[in-house]
Every structure is written in C-alpha cells, then in structure tokens.
Amino acid sequence: MTRLKRAIALRETGPALAAFYLAILLVAVIAPQVLTQTDPMAIAPRAAFAPPSLHHLFGTDESGRDILTRLIYGARQSLLLGVSAIALALLIATTLALIGGLGGRMAERGIRWLIDVMFAFPVLVLALLCSATLGSGIVPLVIAVGIGSAAGYTRLVFGQVLAVRDAPYVEAARALGHSPFKIIRRHILPNAVRPLVVLATMGVGQMVVWSASLSFLGLGAPPPAAEWGTMLSMGRDYIAEAWWMTLFPGLAIVLTMLATTVVGRAIQLRMDAGAS
Amino acid sequence: MTALSRRTWPFGLIARKIARRLANAVLVLLAAASLAFAALHLTPGDPVTAILGGGTQTPSPETIAAARHEYGLDRPISVQFGLYIARLASGNLGQSFSQHMPVADVLRAQGPATLALMASALLTAWLLAVLSIVFAVGRRTTAFARTTETFFAGLPQFWLAILLLWALGFELQIFPPAGNRGLRSLVLPTLSLAIPLGGFLARVMRDSFDLALHEPFILTARARGTPEWLIRLRHALRHALLPGISLSAWAVGALVGNGVVIEMIFSRRGIGRELFLAVMTHDMPLVSGIILFIALVYILAGIATDALYVVVDPRLKATRS
Amino acid sequence: AAAVLLTGCRREAHHVAPQTPVSGGTIVYATDREPVCLDPHVAGDMPQVFVAQQYLDSLVAMDDRGRILPWLATDWQISDDGLSYTFHLRRDVTFTDGTRFDAQAVRANLDHMVDPHTQSGTAGGYIRQYLRTDTPDDYTAVVHLKSPYAAFLEVLSQGFLGLESPRALARPRDVNCQSPVGSGPFMVQRWDHQNDIVFVRNPAYNWGPPTALHHGPARLDRIEWRFVAEPSVRFAALQAGEADVIDSLPPEAETPAQRNRDLWLLMADRPGNPTNGTLNVRRAPFNDVRVREAFVRSADIPGALGSVFFHHYRHAGGPLSPSTPFYDPAFEHVGDYDPARANALLDAAGWTGRTADGIRTRNGVPLIVHIPVRSSWPTADRTLWEQVQATARATGFQVLLENSDDTSVLTREQAWDYDVRLGYWNTDTADVLRIIFSSAFLGPPTGHANHQNAAGFSDPRFDRIVNDALTTTDQDRRRELYRQAQAAAAAQFLQITTYPQTTRLALSRSVHDVRLEPSLHVTTLYDAWVSR
Amino acid sequence: MNAISDIGRQDAVLHVDGLSVAFPTPQGLHTVARDISFTLRPGQVVALVGESGSGKSVTARSLIGLAGANAGISARRLTLGTRNLLNLAPSDWRSLRGREIGMVLQDALVALDPLRTIGQEIAEALSAHRWGNRRSRIQRVHDLLKEAGMPDPALRARQRPHELSGGQRQRALIANALALSPPLLIADEPTTALDPTVQTQVLDRLLTLRRNGIGILLISHDLGFVARLADHILVLQHGNVVEQGNAARLLNAPSHPYTRALLEADPLRRPARAIQPARTASPLLSARNLSVRRPGPDGMLRDLVSSVSLDLHPGRTLGLIGESGSGKTTTSRIITGLMRPDQGSVIFKGQAWNGPERSITERSRRPLRRHMAMIYQDPLGSFDPRWTVHDILADAVEAAGRPVTGETVTALLDHVRLSAAIAGRRPRTLSGGQRQRVAIARAIASDPSVIVCDEPVSALDLSVQAQILDLLDALQRELGIAYLLISHDMGVIRRMCDDVAVMQAGRIVEQGPAEIVLRTPSHPFTRALLEAAHALSAPADSHHIVETRAI
C-alpha cells in the first residue's frame, strides 16, 4: 500500500517540479520586474566577468550585466520565440499533413515526396536564407526556425492523419452516412491533432535550442536582447575564463526543455486516461 | 507464405521496386537542387561582391564584371537555371566560386570527416541507448534511466560540446581540444552529438521495449527458463529497434546537414562548415553540391533503413525491399 | 618617426639565455581563418597575405620606420613625372619550380594582378594606376603608370603584391590557387582544406629581405599551418603543446598567456585605418556633422575596450593607426567620450524631443542608427558595439545592431542602406585616406556597386590634398599633406575608431626569432627556429 | 536426463493444496485465486475451466513462478515431484522452467517471438539449460518438431511464426514446452482463436502426450474441448473452485448452478435455430457476381473475392462461413458500400447500391445509408476513442436524421439491456460484452432493415457470446431485421442462421438453407469444416474414439 502511494507520489513530483519551474518562467515572461530589481540592459564595464557571488548569483557577463537578471528578462523573448516557432512549424505540418492525408492519392504521394525533399534540405540553409531575405530580428528567426523544423513535424502529423483516416471508427462514421466534411471535422481533425498538444509543449524548448544554434552562427536575436540562445553563444569565447556565462543560459534552456517534456508527458498521460 | 515463395523470389518485382526507388531519389535530388537554386537567387545579395569584397578590398569595376561573366551571372535567370540543371544532369557539380576548386573536390575533401563523425556519433548513441535500455532493470532504476534519457535528449548539442570542451579539453586536458587528427580528437565531438541522440533513441525505443516486455512471447521465453538479460537483449530489444532505426535515418541527415556548430566548436573540418561558408557567400554551385550530397546521404540512409527493417523484422520482407 | 618606434613591436623580454640558432624541426602555427586561395593576387584577404609571406618574396621591403629597402629589386629610379619606375633586379633568384626570376616575371606578375580575370580585390586594387611594364633587358623592368602614385613602392612591399613564378601563373587561376609557386624561403607542399597547409624549406633560398636576421635557407624544415577557428580552442592547443605558435591570441587569454612561463607574446599594430564604424553622411541623421560628432562623443570606447578586451587593446582615436607612415598623433583625442557635449550638440541640431523610452526625436522622427552586423564579425567586436549601443542610448541614440549574413550585409552596404558600416583597412600607406574618404571611391552615383568610401564623404579640398600627396615623392611634403588630410577627416567625425588592427601572436618558449614583416606586420617564419 | 526420469517415476507429478494468489491494488489486496487443491499424476489430465477472468491463467502461472512480481502466493503445500515450489529463489525457478515444467501459454498465435525462427526459439529452450552443443541442439529441434507432427521439420525450423498456420504454431509451442521432456505440461487455452480443424490437430497431440505418461494441466473455457481430454475438472468462478471432480461425472451431472450455466452457454449444446417462414419473393438486398482484385503483398494481382452472389431477405439471417482469409470481410465491405467491386453489382431496396460504375457514389448512397448498419469484429476500434457512449449513439441517431434527446439514447441502451448509467462512459472502460452491446445499439439506432455482422462474438467468451446472440435474435424478431452474419464458428451459424453460404478462397462454394447445408453438405470443404466441428462436439464420454481420428 505505502509502496504504491510512494510510487504514485514519485510519479507526481516530476511533473510538479516541472510545473513549478514553468510557473516561475511564466512570471518572468509576464512581469520580470517582480523577480529582479536590476536593469537587464545597464552595462557596467568595470563589473564585467564577475564570478557568481551573493551580489550576482549567476555572475556577470562581458559588459558587466547581471546574468540572472538577463535570464529572467530573456525568458519572454526566448519563450515567445519558442512558442511562435513551434506554432508556425505545427501550422505548416498540419496543413501539409491534412492536404496529403485527405486530398486523394496524388496529394498523398506529393506530400510524401515533399517531406523527403524537406528532409534533404538542411535546416541551416533554410534558416540562413530566411535571415538573408527577411533581415535581422526576432521575426525572421521565428520563421527560419519554424520552417526549418517543419519537416520532422510534418512527417509525424502526416503519419497520424493517415492512421486516423484509415481508422475503423472513421469507416464506421462513413457507414453511418455522414458527409465527408463532417467526418473530417468530427473525427479526423480532433484525433489527428490531439497528439499535437504534446508535441507542441515538448517542441518549445527544442525551438529555443534551434535559435541558439543560429545565434552561434551570428544570426541570433539582435542585441541587446537577452535572448537565452544569444547569451549562451556569446559566452562560448569566454568559457575558459567565465564558465558561468555559458553554463546558466544553457541550464535555463535545458530545464525548460525538460520541464516542457515532463509536463507534455503528463498531459499525454492524462489525455490517454481521459480517452480510456 | 510458403517456403516456395521464399526461394523463388520475384526478381522482376525487385527490379521494379528498385527502379521506382531510384526514380523517386532522382526526383528528390532534382527538387532539392532546384530549391537551392531558387532560394539562392531569390535572396538578395550578389555572390561576386561576396567573393571579391570580403574584408578590405577594392576590386575594380572591370574585375567585378569579369567575375560576373565568368560565373554566368550576367545571363537571364532562366538560362542560368537551364544550364545549371543540364550541368547537374551530366554529373558535373561545377566549380565553387569561393573555394576556387571543383565542388566535387570540396566534397571529396570534407565529406569523409563529416561522415566519420556522423558514423561514430551514431554508433555511440546506439551503444548508450541500448545499454541504458537493457540494463535498467527494476522500477526505480528504470525511472532513473527514463529521467536521465529525457535529460540527455534535451541537452543542446553545442552546449554540451562547450562544457565537454571546457572540462575535458581545457581543464583536465584528457582529450585534444581541436582538430581532425586521430581517434582521440573524435571523442569529444562524438560525445557531444551522441549523448543527446542516445537519449532520444533510448526514449523512442524504451516505449516499444516496455510494450514488448509485456508480450506473451516474453512469457514463453521465461517459461522455458531463459535468463532475464538474454530475454531483454535477444527478444525485447529487437522489437524496440524499429523506431530507433527510423529515428537514426533522420538523424543521419540532420547530423550531416547541421553539424556546422559542432564542427566549428571543435575546429573540425567538414561539410557543415563548408555549407555555412558557401551560404554566406552565396556560392551557388557549392551550396547545391552540398545539398545534393546531404540529400544523397539521406536517401541512402533511407534505403539502409529499409534494409535494416527487413533484417530486424523479416515479416516486412514482403512489403519492403 | 618617433611615434612609429613607440608603437612598434611589443615584445616580452626573452628570459632564456641567448642560444645559437639551430636548423631543422617543425613549427605548428595555428591561425584562425583559412584563405580561400593561396595566391594573394586573387581576392586578397588578410589570411592570404600571412600565407604568402612564407613562400613569396617582394620586389621591395619596408623597415620598421616605413623606409623602402631593396629586396628582389636591387635598386630603382623614379622618373621625375612619377610615371615610370625602373627596377634593377637580382640575378641569382629562381622560383621553386626552377623558373628564373627576371624582368619578364615582374611583368607577368603585375599584369596578372590587374587582369580582371584574376579577380583581384586587393593587389589589383592598389595598382589601378598601372599601365604596362617594359623589359629593356632581362634584369631591368620599367613599370609605367597612368598617373603619379607615390604609394607605389609602399604597396609593392606588401605580401599581397608578392611575386610568383610566371610559369605557375600561366596555369588556370583555380589551379594556381591550390598550388602556387614563389621564390620564398618555404614552398607550399600541400593544402589540406579546412585542416592545414604544409610548407617545406626551400633549400636554394639565398635572397632573404634586408629586414631578416640571417642569410641563406630558412632554419625550419617544415611548417604546419593549421586552421583552428575558435579562439579559446586555439589558445588551449598552444597550452597543451599541440601548437607552437598561435595567431590572433584572444584578448581574454592574454593575461593567462603572460602569466604562463612557457609562453611569450609577439604583438604589433598593423598600419592603415583602425577598426571602426564609418558614419554614412549621405542620409539623416549623419548628414549633419553635429549629429556625427554627438554620436562619436557619446560612445565610451575606452571603457568598452577595457571590459571587452581586458584592457589589452588600446584605443585608436585618429583616422590612421599609429604604425602607419605619416601617422600624426595630434588627432588621437578629437572624438573622445563627452556625453555633455554630445547632448549639447544634439540639442543644437534640433533633436530635442524624447520618446517614452528616452530616445531623442526631431519633428517626431526618432534618432535611430542602423548598423548591419556581419555574422562573421567576431563576438568580442559585437560586444564592443553592444556597449556603444548602451552608452549612446544614454545620450538619446537608438542604435540597432542588425545581424545578417555577410552577403546580405554587403548588399546593404552597396545600396548605402546603413548609418554605420563596421570595418577596417590594413595597408602600409597613408594613401588609405584617399581610398576611404575621397570622392574617387564613391562608386557610380546610382545603383548597387562597391564603394570603398563608406562614409559617402565628398569634399574637393580633401580630394585635392590626397591626390597631391600621390604626385610627390618628397617625404616631408607628403607628411604635411597627410597631416592636412588627417585633420580634415577628423574634423568631419566620419568614423568612430576603436582599436588598431593588431597581429597578436603567442608562442612557445621553445620557438625563437619569429618576426613580423614590417610592411603589414605579418608573421614571417624565415628566421624562426626551435630549441627542444 | 536421469533426474527427469526419476521424477517421472514419482507417483504424483504435481501436488497443489490450498493455493491462493492475490495482487495488491489501490483498493486493497485482491485475491484472484482462492484455496485451490488438486493432484496430478503421470498420464493424467486435470482441467481448469471457468469464464474469462476467473483466475485460471493466474493459477497456472503461479505454478511456474510467473504470476507476476507483485503476486502474493500462498499454499499449504505446493510440490513438483518431491520438490517444494514455495519460496523458491529466481534462479531456482529458472532452472526448473522448461526442464521440469513445460508451459504452453495462452494465445498460441502470439506466444512465439515473431522476429525469430521457431528453430531458434526451441533451441533456446535447450541452450537456456545448457543442453548439448549447437549441432546436437539443431538435431534435437528437428526431432521435437517431427514428434509434434510438423511436416518437413528442417524447413519449418527456419520459418518464423507468421509463415506458419495457427495449428503449426501451436505445435511448435508444444515442442518448445517439451524440449527437455518435462514430466509436467501446462497448456493454457491451447485452442482458443483457432479453427475447428486446427483444434482437432492440437487435441490429437495432447492425447498422444497423455498416452506417453506426461501429466497435463489443461486450462480452457471450452467445455467441449475439455470433455475430450480431461480426467479431472475444476470449475472456477471469481477465483473460487465451485465444483470439482471426475470429468465425465461433472459434465453429465453438474451440481453447481454455475457449471450448469457454463455448459448451457456452449452454442453446440443449444438448440439449432427454429425454421423461419419461407422467404418473401423479392430480396431486400441482392449481390450479383461480385469480384475484387487487389495486388497482394508480393505485388501480384489476386482475386480477393470472385463471382460472389448473395440475397438478403427481411427477417432472415444469412450466415457466411469460411476459413480465415477466405474473403468474408471483403464481401461484407462491398455489401455495405465501403469498398467498390471491380465487377458485379449490389441492389439494395431496389436501387443501385454498389458496383464498378462511377455513377454510383457515396453521395448517391447516403439517403439509403440509414437502412443498413454494421457490427464490427472489433467493436472498440469502431468507436472514436474520444467519445462517450452517449456521443456515439447520439451521433448514429443524428446520422439517421432523427432528433436526439436523452430518451432516445436511454431507449437504445434499454434495447440492448444496458443500464443508462453507461451513457457517460468511454468504450475503453467497458467490458467486451458491453462494448458489443453498444455496437449493436448503434447499429439499430437508425432503425435499419439490414445489419451486417462481421464476427460479432468471436472475441467474447462463451457466456457473453450466448447473451449477445440471444439479443440479436430477439431484436430480429422484434424489428424484422435481415442479418448477414459472418463467422467461422459452426456453433454460432447453426444457432443463428436460416441460410448459409460457404466461402473458400474468395468463392462461394456452397449456398442454401441452413438445415440442408449443415446436414447434407455437398462440397468437400464444407464437409471438412463440419467434420472438424463435429469432432469437438461429440458426447463427452467418448474421447477415446476421437483420439483415433486424424486429420
């Protein structure tokens, strides 16, 4: 009995911790000034490269800005970027998957082929081209990352749409005499899109990571934005002298990924339980 | 399916399937090449000025005009595209603008390093994933392994790379911090790629593995007295391989195409860096050559995946090959 | 000349007791960027000249004090109209492919540099005045120019204009890029792209430059010239003994390197126009000199340099780097940080309004400065400009740093679509002022085209000064004219200059006699040797 | 080998006294088997019978230490030969399994690793106990397969389960269990989900083993099968033994009401269908010359269905029987308009309903859709997993163009004898019988004149099966519906059908009134099917006769 309870409790601590972390993030997104009184942009060249201390919990960066403060203020932009990029990726994926799944044989074949092409086309090239065409800033970054990662999601959602399309309950609905439009609306869409909720939560962190790679290549969010990926990539030159500049932004990204994954998994379990 | 049909395999059918597969591959390559062409021509920026204008230079107008003419950039776009496709069709990848050498030579020089890194990362990732899956027995260990895998899967490759470089390259000096020399210099980049991928693989395979462990045939194996580790390794794991294999096919393409950051951090040569440079200078022949290379790797990975599928699950022989 | 001496090589004391140089051995030289072509005539970027310095010789050499010395040319005469240069050549020189060095070779090289097909950005660009070369005899080359060009000998001493074997030059350009042939102390043995270049000693070498420490063949057997792009990794490789010399020592590693008893440092500022942001005077807000001055004065460059570069980079305040011939220190402090004056200037210029964020406005238009940033621009320089962004904001400028890929940035630059262009110009002549500020380098009036005059500055008086400076070889006259040019440029606040471009080597103590060739302060390993 | 024969000579192979098995659940300890006692001697068969979930498998698995890691097992005495099975260490269990107890697990079709050849699987039983070397093991595998009655054992050993028929798989499983000649064989439901033909093969094999002196613990819910084999029967209900004793006595004179109910549920023991009034002149639905060709797995075109003709009459049931893969489902899909035939036509209520012509579209069928309904083989898959029972039924009512109220749904549930409380639940939380009832309720929601039932009861255990069949019967009488009933179970067909069509390899080989086809079959295939079914349904006391009947 107690063992079982403990097991259940154990299973719940993970999601609880993750949810707690995400709640803090949410506060940072909505009202960062609640969490810190420091100005994230104010430079203090004399205080540059200060190691973590009571005064600067996570140390300072090359311009003497407090890293913790910048992480808190950066949450908004990073998460906004992550959320919009994953939204864009899923939008593309769902549109293509629905066209391929419901548009007949030619459309199905076409989408399969398109997915192959998208996979063969490196994300990096797409991203660079986006940034070249659309200029610098957060919007091109979102578009680049969103389009770049759409291929993987398209494949997932496409598989899902195909599975749902051929599911016996869709056939049963057809045998009941429902119109195709109604079947798409009532059965195919909800069931095909259901797993996307989980994909979306898990994808946010992944998108932040992606944008960090672009920062690495000099195409990140424009300064002085405290975007996590940019902070992380700026720190890499100083890794030997100021490890905290790299470690903490990285941790913020990893914890966000972990938290969204754990919460996503919990949502999935709950949804599965709801459907069973 | 009788024994007979297994021996007298329909060869015409295989030929047809291979032909279809090849046709599809060619179409994919063609599309990738056209996309590369369109993308580079639709984005603003003149490759010639990028090539001649790096740093502090003052090319004369005649020099610029000559270069533009040399690369055919003064012709109408449609003509350029036609020539481009015709050239590709004849198997000529062209001459890189920015590297002053044939694209094929660039690929020959940089391809092996990238493929070697990719292969070692993939192998290591599989090793990590399989070890974690097979040897995490018991509720608590499994829960721990699951969390670790999720954590690993979430690690950004480049962050891990920097931390590894710092800890093992700079501070402890166990591994050389950079370069392409020998196996030792392969360790850190391999780990940076393999740990997240291994976490991913394990996460994908663990679900199937757990499902397989509850299949009746596992009970049969237990009932005949087979030791537990053998059951996990020989019976359950094999059923978990398929999702791992398809993930690997995707990973191969991604590792080649997006390896630039790792290649940069560890100052390794490779396709990724070359691609980055090429895109930066709008070096059309080189970009499309590399895209074709990646597409080809991806296609080959797809074919290898299908073959592996059949090896792992011979029931698929009928539907694939 | 005093200034030149002051800012010459900063070299750590060599603790080790003087030893006799030994022959043999290999040096591993790790550098950041890989050249795109080993022939420095083609394109012409800094990495190329570093490689070229090892395997090419020049017609003339330059010494620490900016004087031109004979090298492959034993002596020369300049015609009174400044249009013909007659070079008398050494007779004992052969290229490493066995070709004889003679007047034909000089002609082939100069013709090659200006041939549009060579795609020369630097060498060809420097000698646009070149007309033709006559060869009255095998060892006399008479170079004719279209117009007087007093900087001709100065640019000839740069490795960019090094002399290659005419037989090798006759091959297709891209073949020559991979395996060029010179007459220098080393020969290119192989180039393993993205990995390294291997040089081996030229055993026949007996025509070193007058600046060299010894005669005869190089002391080293081999050079492994490796490419390690990441600064921290490069320094780690040096510490781990994987490299003997590293180039572009990152500033953050300078203090640890100084403390490390196994290492020594060799640094020198390169001549030319220092690293800078050039203000575009062709559009608002920088079409008003008051706003330009306000911007220059609102940026705390010394403060930024201190934090970003750990106090290892010096501020360069004037349009010329201190190591440039005819540099005048009088302009070092023309644009010093002075927020009070910056505010007063902006008020005077009518930028008196403020947005909610504290950005100044004039007639409702906010004071925005667009700066395109190339993705290849180093992290530290980004940070530097981030700090400029922060300090300028205090005065009321909104500075936008716009990241983009190199080609896109170039495209914007060609279209004059920027307020500040980031760059620098390494050259060993004050004639650089003409290239970056005279109206001859504005490019065609319309459309997209290269223009080296990034400021868009156009002033007939300034043009006259720099053009006059080309017509005389009288050093004092030149000095005076270039002083006037520096004064004119400084008064216009055309650039925020930050720090001089610097060659920064860190070397193992077992490596000796590595020199920087004075023309561009490029590494030369001709004298170098290793003790083990 | 010595040890094995020693034990074989013991008097009792297995002695179970007061065995109980319990599992912890969030609600507390749940005992799934309680106080079970029996003794098994060499050459004897003890059978555990009872409905699904009564604890048969758990009891059997606890005898081999595989009841689950969290199972709490207690007994007064539990001995295998002379060895005490209580509180064995995992390694002791491992050395015992396969060597001294062979086990054939439930679900022959999935009890062998699908990715490995059966030769590898059986060899593993040998190598796990370090028996012989690689070479001798291969030989032994061939011998075992041969003993198990597998033709061409060397070839079969190299095949994987999916390349074998159900009966062959079951034999391979038995060979696997007997690899080291254990004195005790536990066979858990060795014939469920198998054709009657295959069932007789398995029965045959078990009889041989019994004759060879092996003790068999047989588990089944199929009393007909048990009757052929068992010496001693234990009847389980909710984990309790409600009755046990000599097989013949227990089957002929069951004393406990539960045993009687079990016996009654067996369709073979129930009366055949009463003869219905003669068919009306015009059929409700008639299918003519239906043919469908599709590329098979090898890419070659094959006939899935060829020249099939059927008629459905109001109030009557047409049974469609045939072996697995003979095209029954395909035929039903054409008849319901879910698949277009390459040839032939279906006329429904006097209108063109299906055919190769492009003029017949789903849109043209839609007005008639409400008159035809379907009950699927797998009811769960045919429900949208997100929907509750109420949603499912309301959707069907709506599709028929009728207004949806709470009462309509309640009335439907009432029709299929389900309580209204179920309306809010999702299908996954229902039992198999309840799900099938919901499926029936959905089918009758639109007040159809034809219901196509594809294997409506084959996934259910016998008692539930009987309830569902009764329900279908009653609805037909109430509403006058015509059924097309697909099944491979002769018992179901006999119980339900007025007319029968027999399919083999896509063709109807025989068709006619039930009493004629089932009494005097003319086609050899029908005869084989009936014979196999008959073998299992012969009176319980004559199992020695069956033994000699080889197929």
Ligand SMILES: Nc1ncnc2c1ncn2[C@@H]1O[C@H](COP(=O)(O)OP(=O)(O)OP(=O)(O)O)[C@@H](O)[C@H]1O
């Ligand atoms: N590991 C377990 N943990 C908890 N409960 C279990 C476990 N294994 C079996 N049970 C429960 O024990 C009961 C008996 O199951 P068992 O499999 O023995 O039934 P059965 O008689 O074999 O049924 P069937 O005819 O369907 O095979 C069921 O209610 C089942 O849910």
Ligand SMILES: Nc1ncnc2c1ncn2[C@@H]1O[C@H](COP(=O)(O)OP(=O)(O)OP(=O)(O)O)[C@@H](O)[C@H]1O
């Ligand atoms: N769309 C299709 N394409 C190709 N082959 C098919 C298709 N549908 C069914 N088949 C094949 O046609 C054959 C007949 O299938 P069908 O489902 O009608 O058999 P069945 O008599 O219902 O069998 P069971 O009793 O196992 O349900 C099978 O071999 C099946 O694999």
Ligand SMILES: [Mg+2]
């Ligand atoms: Mg059971």
Ligand SMILES: [Mg+2]
């Ligand atoms: Mg069927």
